[in-house]
Amino acid sequence: MRTAVTARLFFNQALHRPTPILEFLLPSFTVPQTRIHYASITTSSSSPNTEPSPSSLESPTSNKRRKPLSKTQRDFLDRVLRVNQAGELAATLIYTHQTSPITRAHPHLRSLMHHMYSQEAGHFSTFNQMLAKHRIRPTAMYPIWSAAASALGWGTGLMGREAAMACTEAVETEIGGHYNGQVRILLGWVKEMEDKGEEVGEEVRELVSTLKRIRDEELEHLDEAVGEGAREAKPYEFLNRVIRSGCKGAIWISERV
Amino acid sequence: MGPTRPLHAVFLRHPAPLRSNLVWQCSRSYHSYEHEAPPPFTPTEDAILSAALAHVPTHGFTNTALTQGARDAGYLDVSTNLFPAGAFSIVKYHLVTQRLALARHASSLQSQSDITTKIRKLALHRLHANEPIVHHWQEALALLSTARHLPTSLRELALLSDELLFLAGSTTVTSAWYTNRAALAAIYASAELFMTQDKSKGFTETEKFLKRRLEEGEKIRGGLDMVGKWVGMQAGGLVDGLRSKGVWI
Numbered sequence: 201m202r203t204a205v206t207a208r209l210f211f212n213q214a215l216h217r218p219t220p221i222l223e224f225l226l227p228s229f230t231v232p233q234t235r236i237h238y239a240s241i242t243t244s245s246s247s248p249n250t251e252p253s254p255s256s257l258e259s260p261t262s263n264k265r266r267k268p269l270s271k272t273q274r275d276f277l278d279r280v281l282r283v284n285q286a287g288e289l290a291a292t293l294i295y296t297h298q299t300s301p302i303t304r305a306h307p308h309l310r311s312l313m314h315h316m317y318s319q320e321a322g323h324f325s326t327f328n329q330m331l332a333k334h335r336i337r338p339t340a341m342y343p344i345w346s347a348a349a350s351a352l353g354w355g356t357g358l359m360g361r362e363a364a365m366a367c368t369e370a371v372e373t374e375i376g377g378h379y380n381g382q383v384r385i386l387l388g389w390v391k392e393m394e395d396k397g398e399e400v401g402e403e404v405r406e407l408v409s410t411l412k413r414i415r416d417e418e419l420e421h422l423d424e425a426v427g428e429g430a431r432e433a434k435p436y437e438f439l440n441r442v443i444r445s446g447c448k449g450a451i452w453i454s455e456r457v
Numbered sequence: 458m459g460p461t462r463p464l465h466a467v468f469l470r471h472p473a474p475l476r477s478n479l480v481w482q483c484s485r486s487y488h489s490y491e492h493e494a495p496p497p498f499t500p501t502e503d504a505i506l507s508a509a510l511a512h513v514p515t516h517g518f519t520n521t522a523l524t525q526g527a528r529d530a531g532y533l534d535v536s537t538n539l540f541p542a543g544a545f546s547i548v549k550y551h552l553v554t555q556r557l558a559l560a561r562h563a564s565s566l567q568s569q570s571d572i573t574t575k576i577r578k579l580a581l582h583r584l585h586a587n588e589p590i591v592h593h594w595q596e597a598l599a600l601l602s603t604a605r606h607l608p609t610s611l612r613e614l615a616l617l618s619d620e621l622l623f624l625a626g627s628t629t630v631t632s633a634w635y636t637n638r639a640a641l642a643a644i645y646a647s648a649e650l651f652m653t654q655d656k657s658k659g660f661t662e663t664e665k666f667l668k669r670r671l672e673e674g675e676k677i678r679g680g681l682d683m684v685g686k687w688v689g690m691q692a693g694g695l696v697d698g699l700r701s702k703g704v705w706i
Contacts, residue, residue, distance in 0.1 A: 268492040277487040285630065300700075332628035335488040335619070342632040358706065401491050 251383070254390045257405055267398055273389065277407075278336050279455045280382050285331055286339045286454040287375055288324040290349035294371065295320055297353030298364045306361050312424060316368070319417050326410065339454040348450075352443070363439060365430035370443035372422035378451060379415035383408065497553050502539065504530040506550040510590075517593040518544045518600060545606050548597045552613045555586045556620055563624035575625035577671055580645055581664060583617070584652055588660070594653045618642040644670040
């Protein structure tokens, strides 16, 4: 008897609270959507705190790695370096074509645009050298990515400052996440090599530090773009989704061809 | 394959479905400088095939040469069963070992000469490696072009083209990476075929043929570059002109 009363009391309270517990039973269109979907990546220019920093990265004992990298590892490097080059090619072209319309409308952005462009150009030449040195073929979609990136840069540049910054934010979010994944996998290798007592080798060590530096610079661009009002872009959601899925698709294709 | 045939015709002589293979077969993975690549053949294969290659000038690319090679290396006749591809394995052995031998020659090239000269010298060095067996090379080409072995042959050709460009110091990593390799593969293959018919002393005619083909390639590339630059300049000029008129582009 007592339990029945308690139960009725509980359900009465639950149903008449300002936000009922059973909200999820109602069709979602009756609930007003007030939440704004922001990009999921942490917008921060610093490396994640959780990132391990193995001791062998800082204190090299000898320069050469004796045991060759496995076939899977070489294939992985082949794929990611090809994607990185394609990504930096696109980034360079996006900034090149955004700069002219943006700096005419907002002269104060000239130094920022130049700064971001020159960093991207530096990354691009770094990856070009890596590809030539390690005999990795560039993506076969090279001319298509060039055209698409130029069009994207020019288009968002014409749409105005906010749209251009939203484009930067979307691209850098994807790229930052992509680099983060690579750094994570490479650090995994380093840890595995250390556990086995193997020498990590100059090549892998250098690659990790280069990727970390580039990743941090990309995330810096992300912060700057958000600071310049990327989220005030008119169809922000639309731009963000379209550009990010475009980036994902391009990464997927460039890994393969 | 007359000496007057232009470069694009050489490329177009390959059957259409195979042209893309000239390019796609190049795929190799990340090249590390910290260790030697594993040798392509086991010691046994190496012993038998190199001995068999010594018999090619007399017996040609045949199973007889392979059997003789196995005997010379101290193995039983039945050990030729190691090579299910038969005589083709001698051809492949020759192609692979000569391609890898190029790296040793490359260090002797002068560093100041330009890439085209280096490519020509390397390709010529590679062609001269065919000299001892050149009168049997048409048999090898016949074996290489059978349907069963075509993928391997195209891959070898593509790898050779990649090797020549890499050793010559080409650092192009744009879409020209593909066209350079395809063009060089086509030029090399035609020069190799030309060499089998060459009766001149020291294969000077082949040398001239190779030089002409490479110069043509340079001309075509230079011309395309110029057209590209011109179009780019005109488009840039048009956009700048419109911007100066106040058009919002």
